[in-house]
Amino acid sequence: MGTRGSALALAQTGTVAEALRAAGAQVEIVVVKTPGDLSDAPIAQIGIGVFTSALRDALAAGEIDIAVHSYKDLPTAPDPRLVLAAVPQREDPRDALVARDGLTLGELLPGSTVGTGSPRRAAQLEALGLGLNIVPLRGNVDTRIGKVRSGELDAVVLARAGIARLGRVAEITETLEPIQMLPAPAQGALAVECRIDDVDAEHLIQSTLDDSASRAAVTAERAMLAALEAGCSAPVGALADVVEDLDDEGKVVYRLSLRGVAATPENDLLRASATGDLTEAEELGRALAAELLDLGAAVLSGPEA
Numbered sequence: 001m002g003t004r005g006s007a008l009a010l011a012q013t014g015t016v017a018e019a020l021r022a023a024g025a026q027v028e029i030v031v032v033k034t035p036g037d038l039s040d041a042p043i044a045q046i047g048i049g050v051f052t053s054a055l056r057d058a059l060a061a062g063e064i065d066i067a068v069h070s071y072k073d074l075p076t077a078p079d080p081r082l083v084l085a086a087v088p089q090r091e092d093p094r095d096a097l098v099a100r101d102g103l104t105l106g107e108l109l110p111g112s113t114v115g116t117g118s119p120r121r122a123a124q125l126e127a128l129g130l131g132l133n134i135v136p137l138r139g140n141v142d143t144r145i146g147k148v149r150s151g152e153l154d155a156v157v158l159a160r161a162g163i164a165r166l167g168r169v170a171e172i173t174e175t176l177e178p179i180q181m182l183p184a185p186a187q188g189a190l191a192v193e194c195r196i197d198d199v200d201a202e203h204l205i206q207s208t209l210d211d212s213a214s215r216a217a218v219t220a221e222r223a224m225l226a227a228l229e230a231g232c233s234a235p236v237g238a239l240a241d242v243v244e245d246l247d248d249e250g251k252v253v254y255r256l257s258l259r260g261v262a263a264t265p266e267n268d269l270l271r272a273s274a275t276g277d278l279t280e281a282e283e284l285g286r287a288l289a290a291e292l293l294d295l296g297a298a299v300l301s302g303p304e305a
Helices: 007-022 053-060 119-127 141-149 160-165 199-209 212-227 278-295
Strands: 067-070 082-086 095-099 113-116 133-136 155-159 190-195 236-246 252-263 269-277
Touching: 007 067, 007 141, 007 160, 007 190, 007 199, 053 067, 053 082, 053 190, 082 199, 095 141, 095 160, 113 119, 113 141, 119 133, 119 236, 119 269, 141 155, 155 160, 190 199, 212 236, 212 252, 212 278, 236 278, 252 278, 269 278
Parallel strands: 113 133, 113 155
Antiparallel strands: 067 190, 082 190, 095 155, 236 252, 252 269
16 A cells, blocks of 8 residues: 655555455555655645655556545546545545634734645635735645744644644644635545556455545535646635435435635635535536636636645
8 A cells, every 4th residue: 555655644544554454454555755745845836746646656557556645635637547446434624723822713913924835725814804924834734833833933724634633633723614714625535546457456445445425525526626627726625515405205315515615816716505416426516616617716727735
């Protein structure tokens, strides 16, 4: 099983390995260096797939049998050599604030410095009108939180899932609700890939790990992203939830509720939402993207950090 070497990547891969071992599989974890690990340049300059291309190449070459990714790092275009065998149950997809002195977002004074490597987070923070000074930020979870602890920054915004997987939830000073900040498409979800012709591995992974509700939700979110022709770091946020609804006969059915946000060329934020059947996740995502484009959303590209 291949993974990046960061503490977060190893923690994520460890949970997948444990589940497969519990199902009777023998698993060896192999660390694969990726271009994203070898450069300190802003993600937008390095390119889409910087954290996943080396893993995918190693998988296709037979050097590893399974690759585990943070789903939001994957390019939206499929890789014909591989198959997405499982989307495990998703962690909390929301963003989280880690601020000095236990402060919440609303308690930060105007002019406070808030670090993020994500244009999506920066655009939504600025749209809140709190007068914050948003500064670019790279590095792993420990490095980013360390800049708050050292006093270099007043706060940082990170994916809550990553903090949780590292066992550091106690350091979160506020979990940001989607009404304040919609997360990146597929944030909090993992993608477990194998070679397209490895039927045995695909069956094992899918039967052991795949969560249908998580897969449907992230499929809708990423379909919206793909239809906007936006890379993983464009100012685009999306979140799908599986919700209860009533059909025409009054019976309870489960449906997907999708919310999206995208920037205009003038950096104004547009919001839209839609609901659809679980079996029509891709169609729902594309329909919401079309609505956002009609409203004036910008078509932008670049990868998110």
